[in-house]
Amino acid sequence: MAVLAFFVSHWLLCVFFQSFFQHRYSAHRMYTMGPRTERVMHLLTYLVQGSSYLSPKAYAILHREHHAFSDTEKDPHSPHFFTDVFRMMLHTKKRYDDYTEGKGQPEPRFLGGYPEWPLVDDTLRTSWVATLFWVAAYSSFYIAFATSPWQFLLLPIHFLMGPVHGAIVNWCGHKYGYRNFDSTDKSRNTLPVEVLCMGELFQNNHHKYGSSPNFAARKFEVDPTWQVMRVLAKLGVIRIATPQRAVWPEPREAAREAGAARAA
Numbered sequence: 001m002a003v004l005a006f007f008v009s010h011w012l013l014c015v016f017f018q019s020f021f022q023h024r025y026s027a028h029r030m031y032t033m034g035p036r037t038e039r040v041m042h043l044l045t046y047l048v049q050g051s052s053y054l055s056p057k058a059y060a061i062l063h064r065e066h067h068a069f070s071d072t073e074k075d076p077h078s079p080h081f082f083t084d085v086f087r088m089m090l091h092t093k094k095r096y097d098d099y100t101e102g103k104g105q106p107e108p109r110f111l112g113g114y115p116e117w118p119l120v121d122d123t124l125r126t127s128w129v130a131t132l133f134w135v136a137a138y139s140s141f142y143i144a145f146a147t148s149p150w151q152f153l154l155l156p157i158h159f160l161m162g163p164v165h166g167a168i169v170n171w172c173g174h175k176y177g178y179r180n181f182d183s184t185d186k187s188r189n190t191l192p193v194e195v196l197c198m199g200e201l202f203q204n205n206h207h208k209y210g211s212s213p214n215f216a217a218r219k220f221e222v223d224p225t226w227q228v229m230r231v232l233a234k235l236g237v238i239r240i241a242t243p244q245r246a247v248w249p250e251p252r253e254a255a256r257e258a259g260a261a262r263a264a
């Protein structure tokens with residue numbers, strides 16, 4: 001029971017901070033916050049994601065490329081260019097490593113506007129001592145509380161939580177589910193009640209309304225990360241910076257213009 005509670009809470013917290021900090025803040029700047037609050041959120045993201053913490057800078061660059069080149073050959077992780085999810089993730093990892101190591105040359109328009117903290121993003125993220133600490137910490141919990149040997153099979157997922165979520169969102173979100181909006185990419189909404197990945201699987205809504213902090217568009221869709229953001233905004237912790245909101249059905253005028261642009 002303790003192991004299951006740990007697994008579920010670690011899963012949800014990791015994907016929440018990925019969606020809240022790396023995606024909606026670093027890549028999209030959907031909200032602002034004071035410099036001290038930003039540091040607290042940055043540190044919390046590291047502490048929660050531990051051994052699989054992703055550099056906000058490299059994440060932001062890759063993700064902006066994903067929006068600009070969605071489901072084309074230049075997309076860093078389109079499932080339509082790979083035979084399986086592992087090949088897609090290895091390709092993504094290679095480009096991510098290039099950007100964290102300063103070897104890749106992204107287009108200038110994808111640079112800037114993300115939080116940078118060398119101690120966390122470079123020193124701690126790449127430190128073997130820190131990685132071993134996290135691996136030992138997760139393992140110790142299992143050694144103390146596991147009630148059956150099969151539960152240890154869950155441990156590698158804790159070690160690689162960030163890439164596991166990336167694989168699910170990038171693969172499923174452009175392959176399985178329904179579409180609310182017509183678009184040139186192949187994005188889909190995989191789950192209408194999106195608790196599993198905290199709103200990240202509303203890829204079709206998000207590609208249509210890239211600046212909307214609420215990834216849900218229809219009445220039955222629920223975006224948990226947006227619900228948390230609303231509370232944080234009410235409390236004054238963050239300020240929502242973008243007026244755009246996902247609207248379904250797409251207003252007729254906008255739909256006509258989008259159709260004409262696609263046909264041109």
Ligand SMILES: [Zn+2]
Pocket residue numbers: 023027028063067206
């Ligand atoms: Zn995005």
Ligand SMILES: [Zn+2]
Pocket residue numbers: 066173174187203207
């Ligand atoms: Zn996408």
